[in-house]
Amino acid sequence: MYAYDELDRTLINERVSEFRDQVQRRLSGELTEDEFKILRLQNGVYLQLHAYMFRVAIPYGTLSSKQLRRFAHVARRYDRGYGHFTTRQNIQFNWIKLSELPDALADLAEVGIHAMQTSGNNMRNVTSDQWAGVAPGEIEDPRIWSELIRQHTTLHPEFSFLPRKFKIAITASEHDRAAIKIHDIGLRLHKNADGETGFEVLVGGGLGRTPFIAKTIKPFVPGRDILSYIEAILRVYNQYGRRDNIYKARIKILVHELGIEKFAKEVDEEWKQMGDVGLTLDHAAIEEVRSRFSYPAYEKLPHMPDELKQAAHDKLFERWRKNSVFPHKVQGYSIVVLSLKPVGGPPGDASAEQMDALADLADKYSFGEIRVGHEQNLALPHVAKRDLPALFKALDRLGLATPNVNLVTDIIACPGLDYCSLANARSIPVAQELTRRFANHDTADLIGRLHINISGCINACGHHHVGHIGILGVEKNGEEFYQITIGGRADENAQMGTLIGPAVPYAEVADVIEDIVEAYLALRDRPEELFVDTVKRLGVEPFRERVYATR
Amino acid sequence: MPLVKQGRLTTDLFVHVADGAELPGDGAVLVSAERFLADPEALLRRPGKVGVIWPNNRNLDDLVPHLDRLASIALVFPTFRDGRAYSQARLLRERYGYDGELRATGQVLRDQFVFMTRAGFDAFEVKKDADADAFAATMKRYSVFYQPTGDGRVTALNRRMQLRHSESAGQ
Numbered sequence: 030m031y032a033y034d035e036l037d038r039t040l041i042n043e044r045v046s047e048f049r050d051q052v053q054r055r056l057s058g059e060l061t062e063d064e065f066k067i068l069r070l071q072n073g074v075y076l077q078l079h080a081y082m083f084r085v086a087i088p089y090g091t092l093s094s095k096q097l098r099r100f101a102h103v104a105r106r107y108d109r110g111y112g113h114f115t116t117r118q119n120i121q122f123n124w125i126k127l128s129e130l131p132d133a134l135a136d137l138a139e140v141g142i143h144a145m146q147t148s149g150n151n152m153r154n155v156t157s158d159q160w161a162g163v164a165p166g167e168i169e170d171p172r173i174w175s176e177l178i179r180q181h182t183t184l185h186p187e188f189s190f191l192p193r194k195f196k197i198a199i200t201a202s203e204h205d206r207a208a209i210k211i212h213d214i215g216l217r218l219h220k221n222a223d224g225e226t227g228f229e230v231l232v233g234g235g236l237g238r239t240p241f242i243a244k245t246i247k248p249f250v251p252g253r254d255i256l257s258y259i260e261a262i263l264r265v266y267n268q269y270g271r272r273d274n275i276y277k278a279r280i281k282i283l284v285h286e287l288g289i290e291k292f293a294k295e296v297d298e299e300w301k302q303m304g305d306v307g308l309t310l311d312h313a314a315i316e317e318v319r320s321r322f323s324y325p326a327y328e329k330l331p332h333m334p335d336e337l338k339q340a341a342h343d344k345l346f347e348r349w350r351k352n353s354v355f356p357h358k359v360q361g362y363s364i365v366v367l368s369l370k371p372v373g374g375p376p377g378d379a380s381a382e383q384m385d386a387l388a389d390l391a392d393k394y395s396f397g398e399i400r401v402g403h404e405q406n407l408a409l410p411h412v413a414k415r416d417l418p419a420l421f422k423a424l425d426r427l428g429l430a431t432p433n434v435n436l437v438t439d440i441i442a443c444p445g446l447d448y449c450s451l452a453n454a455r456s457i458p459v460a461q462e463l464t465r466r467f468a469n470h471d472t473a474d475l476i477g478r479l480h481i482n483i484s485g486c487i488n489a490c491g492h493h494h495v496g497h498i499g500i501l502g503v504e505k506n507g508e509e510f511y512q513i514t515i516g517g518r519a520d521e522n523a524q525m526g527t528l529i530g531p532a533v534p535y536a537e538v539a540d541v542i543e544d545i546v547e548a549y550l551a552l553r554d555r556p557e558e559l560f561v562d563t564v565k566r567l568g569v570e571p572f573r574e575r576v577y578a579t580r
Numbered sequence: 581m582p583l584v585k586q587g588r589l590t591t592d593l594f595v596h597v598a599d600g601a602e603l604p605g606d607g608a609v610l611v612s613a614e615r616f617l618a619d620p621e622a623l624l625r626r627p628g629k630v631g632v633i634w635p636n637n638r639n640l641d642d643l644v645p646h647l648d649r650l651a652s653i654a655l656v657f658p659t660f661r662d663g664r665a666y667s668q669a670r671l672l673r674e675r676y677g678y679d680g681e682l683r684a685t686g687q688v689l690r691d692q693f694v695f696m697t698r699a700g701f702d703a704f705e706v707k708k709d710a711d712a713d714a715f716a717a718t719m720k721r722y723s724v725f726y727q728p729t730g731d732g733r734v735t736a737l738n739r740r741m742q743l744r745h746s747e748s749a750g751q
Contacts, residue, residue: 034740036724036736036739036740037724037736039723039724040722040724040726040736043721043722043723043724046721047691047721047722051691059710064660064689064691067660067661068691150661150663180726180727180736180737181726181727183726184694184695184722184725184726185726185727186666186670186694186695186696186698186699186727186729187663187666187667187670187695187699187729188663188666189663189666189695190660190661190662190663190666190695191663264667267663267664267666267667268664268667272662272664302675303675306674306728307728307735308728313741314737314741317737317740317741317744318737
């Protein structure tokens, strides 16, 4: 965990007091809605279809039990008793009163939580691997760098009014769980031939109406120079990013229009001219931040404790363990992923009661720590293997032990037309129907790893382009239709999915997905071949045929 | 438009002269980039200070050779959501060492004062009277800053390291 000190806490409190004043000026009419809009967005407040929506940052996906309890409090006190975890390590509250927002922010500030820059045309919450610090084989804990970048980009006096939003993601593992290739800047921590730690820097990725996979702008930037290099990228973007058209304002368009070589040259030129402006991170600075991360006092535990051997006779436990429990870098411990995708439920939602109970379980079994992943699931990062059977029972009682992690019902979905003012079609009911269709665990297990992503509009909050199966809601003559893509992925081999054919009406979506899955089961050359690999091998044609032959 | 300088409301000594309008015989003037670049020498020869209004989409290269003879540079925020002038301000102050007046013009609201000051602005043509009145109070709002800029404020990271150093020195 990272502990905020007096300086961080002071800054957050100063921000709350500023926003309280801004809300008051809005309510008194001193600020116009146009002026206030930008200010509230910078504090995570959207005006949605029915109410204000409040988006709170969970920097690099790490939470303490105390912080999670405070989310439960906000859900209960200011909202309707639940929160929604998103694809970017945030939590959203959907029914909050403008006049109560400053109080909600003040309550969160007490536990070092804020909503700064969770929206607006500035640098958003820095995201990272939800298994950071515990994943076997990572180069080092990427959260140290995430925190350095979080600080540098918070209330930055030059980049708080960029052409558009700006998202940075960091990974330090070979397997990319932070989806860095679909971010404005993606950073991959690695060591060069001299054993020095630094970053491969990728730029210009993103989804939405013009999806791009990020391109490598520099294969290696030493850690000490990463802030100045990011600053150089942002300065070029701030000056030359388009502002005439909101749809062409993201950095991906600038990179695409200039070409990566020309863009890289501009950045290099800026970087060279920048010289020493106090951004170089010497050893002492990096160690200062590193020293404020604390790690659990792990015990020396056996690899296979008796409790686990005994529980292996319990079929339900075994099924959950195989699906939800992942290797930890410390022997005798596991990472436990908690599915927020129960059959028939809206993906990513958690009730105040669940959050409170989970905070207690984190205290009991995971050194008080919880993680939030971009798949809209939670995780307990440090569970002793001997505690797994007891934890399973407790999670099961809470409805947090659905054994579907990475399976066909572990669906990523945006809030869609039920909540969002941008959406053209519903997402949640599509996800709910699909979780019912594939509720049989044995079938889902037979299908194997398969990611379905659903977005209710072209803005792609559900990351449909990179779903193994992507579902995009569109509106045609007042009716909801859905375009289906297959073959996308968001990992280290990220790529966009391919459209399989004409959009299908709402009522047919679940049937079509079933057809695609059946086609896959018939087409895969062995049970281990993942859906996405079958698509890669065969292309979309056989799937297209299967879906449209009878429609 | 109220002008805030050195933290308080001041009378604007510069006269904005529109392109094509006749220049006053003396006194400080603020002219457009085009007018200035058309004949900088003539403008600089006349008695009275010269300031230039520099658009936010124009490269600073043409301005840089004249910096030490300019009394004011006015950068433009056509809307307060357009942040290009922040980069221009930092470059003028930190890279090119400009030390004359750096003025924020256009849609300038109190909610930008801290950002603007940190980027190097020291004069503000403020859109609303109430915002100009609130300048001093607004500037006190923040006491912690994360990034180094040319304003010389110590960052949170450096304060922590200083603290750590003095603690270990005292042991």
